[in-house]
Amino acid sequence: MRFDVFTLFPNLVNPYLEDSILQRARLRGLIEVAVHDIRAWTEDKHHVTDEPPYGGGGGMVMKCEPVFAAVEGVLGQAPDCPVILMSPQGRVFTQSVARELAALPRIALLCGRYEGIDERIRSHLVTDQISIGDYVLTGGELPALAVIDAVSRLQPGVLGDPDGAEDDSHASGLLEYPHYTRPPEFRGWGVPAELLSGNHAAIAKWRREQALGRTLENRPDLLETAELSEADRRYLSFLRGEITEEELRAKKKRRKTPRNS
Numbered sequence: 001m002r003f004d005v006f007t008l009f010p011n012l013v014n015p016y017l018e019d020s021i022l023q024r025a026r027l028r029g030l031i032e033v034a035v036h037d038i039r040a041w042t043e044d045k046h047h048v049t050d051e052p053p054y055g056g057g058g059g060m061v062m063k064c065e066p067v068f069a070a071v072e073g074v075l076g077q078a079p080d081c082p083v084i085l086m087s088p089q090g091r092v093f094t095q096s097v098a099r100e101l102a103a104l105p106r107i108a109l110l111c112g113r114y115e116g117i118d119e120r121i122r123s124h125l126v127t128d129q130i131s132i133g134d135y136v137l138t139g140g141e142l143p144a145l146a147v148i149d150a151v152s153r154l155q156p157g158v159l160g161d162p163d164g165a166e167d168d169s170h171a172s173g174l175l176e177y178p179h180y181t182r183p184p185e186f187r188g189w190g191v192p193a194e195l196l197s198g199n200h201a202a203i204a205k206w207r208r209e210q211a212l213g214r215t216l217e218n219r220p221d222l223l224e225t226a227e228l229s230e231a232d233r234r235y236l237s238f239l240r241g242e243i244t245e246e247e248l249r250a251k252k253k254r255r256k257t258p259r260n261s
Contacts, residue, residue: 001102001155002032003148004081006070007111008049008062010035012141022149025158033148034074041069050114059115067121071108081106082127085117086140086147090129093147097130101147102154109147111140173226175219177210209235216240 005013013035017023025031039047043065050060071083084090084107091097101107110117110126122129132143152158180191194206212232215222216239223236238248 001030001104001151002034002106003151004074004106004108005033005035005111005144005148006038006067006074006108007035007139007141007144008038008113009111009139009141010037012139013111013145016145017148021158022152025152025155028157030155030157031152036070036074038066038070041066041073053115057115061115062113062117062121064118064120067110067117068125071110071125075108079108081108083108083110083125084128084130084147085110085112085122085126086132086143087112087122087129088131088134088136090131092134093130093132093143093150095150098147098150099154102151107151109140109144111144113139172211173222174211175214175222177207177214208232212236213239 007013017026017033017035022031022033026033039049042049048063049066050062053059053061071079075081075083081104086109110121130143130147132146137143180195184191184196192206194202197203212235215226216236228236234243234248234251237243238245243251
């Protein structure tokens with residue numbers, strides 16, 4: 001998959017791409033990231049990319065000419081790939097949106113700066129807008145990196161664990177379960193017995209219940225759209241205090257009791 005990043009500050013983007021998982025993925029040819037300096041498409045000696053807004057007001061506005069020239073110079077007049085503006089006015093970036101973008105062969109990310117961009121860029125060049133949250137940053141570079149990171153992790157082979165992306169928070173609609181590693185005891189704090197048992201079914205059950213509990217405590221809104229089994233719903237009822245532990249166990253026993261033929 002290829003990412004094209006259009007920015008006035010390429011030195012803010014490149015360092016993050018030159019280390020860790022993303023760098024290894026680039027070296028292996030699993031992803032390609034091209035960072036384009038919009039200033040290279042200016043035609044004046046001072047490389048001006050912004051002007052004061054018509055109608056007055058504070059701040060500066062990114063000009064049409066260099067942005068159109070940069071994007072069309074790289075992608076062509078009618079690009080097949082989406083041109084995504086990183087903007088607090090866009091649709092909120094979620095794991096679902098990351099999966100949507102991960103299915104594409106190429107995306108372009110446009111990083112705004114200053115007070116904003118000339119509206120004609122948004123109206124006639126941009127095909128999509130994405131926000132990483134309800135707050136305002138000084139530019140679109142950090143949001144663009146967040147999109148690249150999240151989407152790259154979904155590309156086959158990028159993560160060492162082929163199932164790693166599926167276990168992450170939000171991938172299944174729930175927050176991720178807790179993790180532990182050596183030593184088995186640290187300052188008197190131990191590791192849950194289920195994880196040391198070697199019983200894969202018990203480990204899977206513990207992890208699922210922990211994920212349900214964390215989601216209920218920290219992001220209960222996610223439970224409205226998560227795919228939940230009947231066992232999940234019973235466990236959530238127990239956590240909410242709607243049924244007792246004895247009732248939870250009794251329901252499990254009844255479920256396991258075979259029917260008479």
